[in-house]
Each structure stands twice: as C-alpha cells, then as structure tokens.
Amino acid sequence: MRERKKRRTRETLIAAAVELFRRQGYEATTVAQIAAAADVSTRTFFLHFPTKEDVVLADAGMRVELAVRIIEGRGADESLPDVLATAVERMISEVAGSDLATGMADVRVELMLTVPDLQAWMLRRLLDAQRRIVDALRRSYPEEGDVVAVGALVGAMMGAVTSAAAYALRRGDTPEEVTAAMRAAAGRVALSSSR
Amino acid sequence: MRERKKRRTRETLIAAAVELFRRQGYEATTVAQIAAAADVSTRTFFLHFPTKEDVVLADAGMRVELAVRIIEGRGADESLPDVLATAVERMISEVAGSDLATGMADVRVELMLTVPDLQAWMLRRLLDAQRRIVDALRRSYPEEGDVVAVGALVGAMMGAVTSAAAYALRRGDTPEEVTAAMRAAAGRVALSSSR
DNA sequence: TGAATAGATGCAGTCAATGTAGTAATGTGA
DNA sequence: TCACATTACTACATTGACTGCATCTATTCA
Numbered sequence: 001m002r003e004r005k006k007r008r009t010r011e012t013l014i015a016a017a018v019e020l021f022r023r024q025g026y027e028a029t030t031v032a033q034i035a036a037a038a039d040v041s042t043r044t045f046f047l048h049f050p051t052k053e054d055v056v057l058a059d060a061g062m063r064v065e066l067a068v069r070i071i072e073g074r075g076a077d078e079s080l081p082d083v084l085a086t087a088v089e090r091m092i093s094e095v096a097g098s099d100l101a102t103g104m105a106d107v108r109v110e111l112m113l114t115v116p117d118l119q120a121w122m123l124r125r126l127l128d129a130q131r132r133i134v135d136a137l138r139r140s141y142p143e144e145g146d147v148v149a150v151g152a153l154v155g156a157m158m159g160a161v162t163s164a165a166a167y168a169l170r171r172g173d174t175p176e177e178v179t180a181a182m183r184a185a186a187g188r189v190a191l192s193s194s195r
Numbered sequence: 196m197r198e199r200k201k202r203r204t205r206e207t208l209i210a211a212a213v214e215l216f217r218r219q220g221y222e223a224t225t226v227a228q229i230a231a232a233a234d235v236s237t238r239t240f241f242l243h244f245p246t247k248e249d250v251v252l253a254d255a256g257m258r259v260e261l262a263v264r265i266i267e268g269r270g271a272d273e274s275l276p277d278v279l280a281t282a283v284e285r286m287i288s289e290v291a292g293s294d295l296a297t298g299m300a301d302v303r304v305e306l307m308l309t310v311p312d313l314q315a316w317m318l319r320r321l322l323d324a325q326r327r328i329v330d331a332l333r334r335s336y337p338e339e340g341d342v343v344a345v346g347a348l349v350g351a352m353m354g355a356v357t358s359a360a361a362y363a364l365r366r367g368d369t370p371e372e373v374t375a376a377m378r379a380a381a382g383r384v385a386l387s388s389s390r
Numbered sequence: 391t392g393a394a395t396a397g398a399t400g401c402a403g404t405c406a407a408t409g410t411a412g413t414a415a416t417g418t419g420a
Numbered sequence: 421t422c423a424c425a426t427t428a429c430t431a432c433a434t435t436g437a438c439t440g441c442a443t444c445t446a447t448t449c450a
Binding site for chain 3: 201204237
Binding site for chain 3: 001002005030031032042043046050051052
C-alpha cells in the first residue's frame with residue numbers, strides 16, 4: 001500500500017518530466033522544476049532516480065541477463081558466433097516486444113536521439129552490456145583464447161544493431177520496420193563471422 | 196609570443212591534471228585543485244578546456260576529417276564498403292602514428308578505460324564520428340538508398356575497431372599490437388561487407 | 391606614445407547531486 | 421490499543437562543475 005504511493009510519485013515525476021522536456025527541451029528543464037511540477041521536493045526526485053537522465057530512460061532497459069543466460073546455456077556443438085547470434089536475436093525480440101511495442105512515447109525517442117547527454121547515457125549502458133556479453137562468452141568458451149577477437153565481434157554486432165536502430169528510428173520507421181532493420185544488421189554481421 | 200604563454204599555461208594545466216588524477220583519481224580531483232596546482236585561477240581552466248574531461252582527452256582526437264576527405268575523394272569505381280575500409284584504415288594509421296606512438300601516457304589510457312565520465316566522453320565523440328562518416332558516405336553515394344544499411348555498416352566497423360582497441364589496451368598490448376588488433380577487426384568487417 | 395587586443399582574474403550565480411537530520415504516515419508485534 | 425520500527429518524504433546545507441560579467445594587465449601594433 002506504501003508501494004502504490006511510491007510508484008505513483010515515481011510515475012508522476014516521469015510524466016511531469018516528459019511533459020516539461022517536450023515543452024522546454026531537456027537542458028532547459030531543471031530537476032527543481034520537475035519536482036515542483038510533480039509537487040514533491042527536489043530531494044525526492046533523486047530518491048527515485050539516480051540522475052536526471054534516468055527519468056527519461058529508466059525503464060528502457062536492454063535485457064542483457066537474457067543474453068547472458070542464453071550464452072551460458074549453449075549447446076556443446078554451437079559455435080561462438082552462432083550462440084552470439086541467437087543471443088542477440090533474442091534481445092532484439094525482447095526489445096521489440098516491450099519498449100518498441102508499448103509505445104515508448106515519441107517524445108522519449110526524440111529525446112534519446114537528439115540530446116547528447118541521453119545518447120551518452122544509452123551508449124554507456126550499451127558498453128556495459130557489451131562487456132558482460134564478452135565475459136559470458138569467455139566463460140562459455142574458455143578455449144577461445146583471443147579476448148580481443150571476441151571483443152571485436154561483439155562490438156561489431158552491437159554497433160551494427162544499435163546504429164541500424166538509431167537510423168531507422170530517426171527516419172520514422174514503424175516499430176516493425178525498426179525491428180526488421182536490427183535483425184538485418186545482426187544477420188549481416190553474424191553471416192560474416194560464422195565464416 | 197602571446198601564443199607561447201597560452202600554450203604554456205595549457206600544458207601546465209594538463210600536466211598538473213594528469214599528475215593529480217594519477218595520485219588521487221579522477222573524480223576525487225577538483226578543477227579548483229588542478230588550477231591551483233597550475234597556479235592559475237579556476238576560471239582560467241575553463242578558458243582552455245570546455246570541460247574537465249577535455250583536459251585528459253583534449254588531443255586524443257580521432258581524425259574524422261581525414262576519413263571524410265577520403266570518402267569524398269572516392270574513385271568512381273570504388274564500392275562503398277571499399278571506400279569505408281580505406282577510410283578506416285587511414286584513421287587507424289593516423290591514430291597509430293600520433294596518439295598511440297607518442298606516449299599517450301599510461302595514466303591517460305588507464306583513466307580512459309576506467310572512469311565512466313571519460314568513457315562517456317569518448318563514446319560521444321565516437322557517435323559523432325559515425326554520424327559524420329555516414330553523412331559523407333551518403334553524399335558520395337547518393338544512389339545508395341538505404342541509410343539504415345549504411346548506418347549499420349559504419350556502426351559495425353566502428354564498434355569492432357574501438358572494441359578491439361579497448362580490449363587490447365586493457366590487456367596491456369604494445370601500441371603495435373593494438374594497431375594490429377584494430378586492423379584485424381576492421382578487416383573482418385570489411386571482408387564480410389564487400390561480400 | 392596611445393589605443394586596441396587578448397589572456398587571465400574575481401565574483402556572483404546556476405544547476406546537478408549528496409549528506410544530514412528530522413517529520414509524518416504506514417505498517418507490525420505485544 | 422499502545423509502543424515500535426520502517427519508510428516515503430521534506431527542509432537545509434554543501435559540494436563541485438560550469439557560465440556571465442566586469443575588470444585588470446600585458447602585449448601588440450598604428
């Protein structure tokens with residue numbers, strides 16, 4: 001019952017923030033304004049979100065755990081590139097099913113694509129995801145000696161997919177088209193790496 | 196003669212900063228401290244560097260202009276992936292010749308690989324570079340209709356190369372080895388894309 | 391020499407983010 | 421029903437990056 005109150009404040013903050021961002025832009029909006037609009041203290045804002053960026057992107061997660069699990073449950077006969085390909089494919093499906101499908105309001109996408117701070121935030125998450133996937137791969141393929149090669153492969157994969165997504169979104173593609181673009185990009189990298 | 200004074204202050208600031216970062220870490224060091232150590236006012240610091248990040252990475256540029264020029268001077272018979280490959284190859288040579296070769300002190304590399312703020316800074320530059328390269332490619336290949344495909348290709352290329360560099364650096368490779376790793380990564384992506 | 395220019399400064403102010411201490415409501419156990 | 425603890429939230433103060441503005445001073449050049 002306390003939970004509800006908390007989630008309500010959280011959502012009020014998000015709503016207030018997005019609305020203000022839409023009207024005045026991201027940088028022109030201060031945390032104090034958001035808090036005021038949501039009728040809470042500035043301090044409370046940071047109780048719900050670690051940074052100003054998080055209020056936009058908080059639940060725009062990329063399900064890395066899923067990928068890691070897939071990699072760790074690899075079949076003994078699957079090659080490293082194959083496993084990576086499946087993992088990425090599943091991540092794409094996940095994103096398609098949640099973030100892209102359920103709206104992910106235009107404002108947010110717009111912000112994500114235009115505000116440098118938010119782009120940096122996203123890339124940071126992406127980099128983190130890359131690292132964790134590389135680690136998982138190395139754990140599952142200890143015989144593969146070359147970290148750098150694995151790193152490069154994963155980097156290529158993620159770079160291709162996110163770049164494709166970004167350009168598709170910027171172009172105004174539908175969620176289905178965006179997903180298709182991501183799959184195509186992943187496919188091209190996978191194809192080449194599996195020889 | 197004024198120039199000299201200015202460059203001297205700038206370099207004093209860089210030296211003071213790197214030293215302080217090495218001793219106390221990046222976040223624990225304030226701009227005020229750096230300025231004090233360099234015997235200038237805090238305000239002056241921001242006269243030389245737009246942000247605290249820039250003092251570490253200021254001249255660790257990735258020469259995008261070069262890549263753009265190469266792309267724009269493409270031979271009429273060269274395919275898009277080929278031109279991209281040459282452009283990236285040249286960028287790698289450039290980096291190898293300047294940043295990597297001339298020291299690029301260990302402290303800096305260490306900082307770049309560990310401090311979140313600096314990673315974000317780097318990624319921002321990278322994203323910017325990607326965008327400009329994609330734009331250049333589209334200008335030079337107006338007949339290539341699919342922005343998203345080009346975006347994906349460039350994303351894969353940059354992702355592979357930077358990721359390879361990061362892992363090679365983290366492993367403690369020599370500059371030559373790092374360069375080789377970048378080339379190898381670029382080569383693999385290029386190979387696949389040129390069919 | 392005198393005027394313009396440009397690097398450097400001090401100061402006040404904005405804004406994100408954190409630490410501290412405290413209030414008030416909501417839960418729980420006796 | 422009365423302590424009690426927990427917890428969302430608040431007010432206040434502070435740090436630290438960064439900016440705007442007025443000013444000072446040392447070149448540079450006419």
